[in-house]
Amino acid sequence: MTDRYEPGGIEPKWQARWEADQLYRAPDRHERPKFFFLTMYPYPSGDLHIGHWYAEAPADARARYLRMRGYNVLFPIGFDAFGLPAENAAIRDGIHPYVRTRQNIERMRTQFRAMGACFDWSREVVTCEPEYYRWNQWFFLRLYQAGLAYRARAAVDWCPKCNTTLAREQVWGDDRRCERCGTPVIRKELDQWFFRITKYADELLDFSRIDWPERVVTMQRNWIGRSEGAEIDFMLDAPALEGERISVFTTRPDTVFGVTFMVLAPEHPLVARLTTPDRRAEVESYVTEATRRTEVERQSAEREKTGVFTGSYCVNPYNGERVPVWVGDYVLMTYGTGAVMGVPAHDERDLVFAHRYGLPVRCVVAPPDWDGGEPAEAYVDPGRMVNSAQFDGLPNDEGKRAVTEWGERQGFARPRVTYRLRDWLISRQRYWGTPIPILYCDACGAVPVPESDLPVLLPEDAQFLPTGESPLKYHDGFRKTRCPRCGRPAERETDTMDTFVDSSWYQYRYLSPHDDDAPFDPELGRYWLPVDVYTGGIEHATMHLLYTRFFTKAIRDLGLTTNDEPVLRLFNQGIILGPDGQKMSKSRGNVVNPDDQVAKYGADAVRSYLMFIGPWDEGGPFSMRGIEGVSRWLNRVWNLVLDTPELPAHGDEATERDLLRAVHKTIRRVTDDLERFRFNTMIAALMEYTNALQKVREVRAVSLAKWNDAARTLLLLTAPAAPHATEELWARLGLPYSVHQQSWPEYDPTLAADEILAVAVQVNGKTRGRIEVSVDADQDTVSRQALASDAIRGWIDGREVRRVVYVRGRLVNIVVQ
């Protein structure tokens, strides 16, 4: 018997050898075509969990495959090293974030090496190092100069547990919780820095240049939330407010003749002045009540729509009608103009409101079979306009444009597009992030730090105290400085940047990670960019993946790149669950530790098993039995390759042809599956091929030469999934190092094609038997053969054959009376 397969012995050996030989360095200039394969870089939590393996191992297999296909593959790795956990840990146990983060990274590097991943470590980026984050500051200054970064006072979301503000994208769910810790957020009025992502709203809605999953595209579309409509001005008809107006945004200008009331958000600036003395007490108490309610309460659709009349009226410019102005907390100050025209006949919410307060309902878009009265339910479908003066009879979708145009000519309406998307709030009231390169001078105001003074270093001697406030606020050495304009004392901004700023451009830094002159070398950008394939979890669909698209467009406009999009193709892997089918968590006790699995079965088995589990984008439960099955397969491959049978010099011709067919079919299947990220069926194909080789070996009817070719093909095709075992076997066969530098096998379609096919014979669509036919047999031949076969005769005897359908190579269907 040959040596047993012992991954624990061979895996570290090859990892060291590959590293020493710099096998996976991606040269910057090369005659081969480039392929930039990016995976989402991890946060250095200090332990590589099974989710990291699931994200990286199948991606690594595909990167290896692309190398064998002849691409110059850039497959980099780095660490998303700023962020809250390290800072919280510092407050808890006094270890400085730098120290802990660097320790964590060191440990994870070791674990990544044990995976056998073919990363080009020479390009590693670590975002908490000044050589990285100085470029965050540099980009910030450029965006500031271009008017794409600005400071504003606004009501923003604050996480009371993380003690910082959050971007809209980081507030999740209908109960508005912090994306990181799940704590419900609260509103705070603060001065904060923003990136003007809304400037790119329309361009971000254009997905025509990229091949991204429908799911992500939809989520981004929803998030941006573009709606087209009109803004219409209603003049106020109140003694003290002569000449002032309320503007509303509506997507239904065609219903403007149906307006029977107006509703303002409680925060609307006109509310106080509009309120008549007799209504004041009631309105004021309503407004106070509304502002006291939480955001979640306010936005709950189930809540009853309440409101209060201000006592004032405005005038519908289209028909001159006086319309009462109400205040209602279902109207949001943060969307549109903070005022809504009430058209109860054609809007469900307005109808509820009108019924509650006895306001009139006037139908202006006729439902089919309209009786001239008011509809019982809000009618929102298409129809012809009625009760609408000169627009009567017009289909309402045309009416939208006609009404807006007419109002525009009169000067009280204009087309308008509104977005749900808000500018990206990047200020964080925390230490462990990139300092925002701004200082405040009493004389000059907010002053950008000159580029030549970058980086603004994060002071390492900060105090981490459980006060909830950033240590930078109390660090005089950091805070106190001089104004570069006037030389007088000034104070630095103590907020740091959202870590999503780091990840918005890290792919570019991989090109020249130690470049001191620029964030990345534009020359290299011309070769490597854009990213060809990006893989990672779906959870970043509207955060990171939206921000990085914005960033690329913004720096394109700054002249730093010519690409419109950062990533051509996106693929989202799913989530690995515990063996019980539940999300892995320490409290459930269902966590699978990859290090344990590697110790037991080897990295190759863990990699292959993760690929075999199911479709990569679906994830699924980790099965302890399942990984044993894959481990058994690798053992079979091992024994099959090393235990070469006694074989004749000349084999049996038919058996050899069958073997060759299996070889070429398998190459085709494995290649197609890798192209489509179908790793599960790729492993299944390799298993089938292994089983076929085992059968051939038992028969001993092929020549040694043919056998060797078949066995080598097995190693080449398995190399991406199980890089160590295949390297070892390749070496033991005496073949030249390295299996990973061999060319990917090509398949020949003619050799993969069958000559004799087993065809199912159906009678009236039910399979009753099967026959063997040659590939090129025509329908006549096949149907004659089918009708004559014993298994079929009993089913058709005495019945009239009405029709015979032959699907080449698949089946014959005999249709009888």
Added chain:
RNA sequence: GCCGGGGUGGCGGAACUGGCAGACGCGGCAGACUUAAAAUCUGCGGCCGGAAGGCAUGCGGGUUCGAAUCCCGCCCCCGGCACCA
């Protein structure tokens, strides 16, 4: 409510463009090897039925020679958006 994805054996899953449903793996059963066990190898495995045969891809219809796949109407699960005017 709107949008996207899904529902297939005991389990994970497979099935090109409408063409033999259940590849591959797990578990199970039977056998070989072994004093025995483990490991390994071989065979059998959708359900009902002794068999013939029938029934089967969430449910109900339809189109078709033929439907897991296409169409219509539902149910359930996952994710996103949602008082957004």
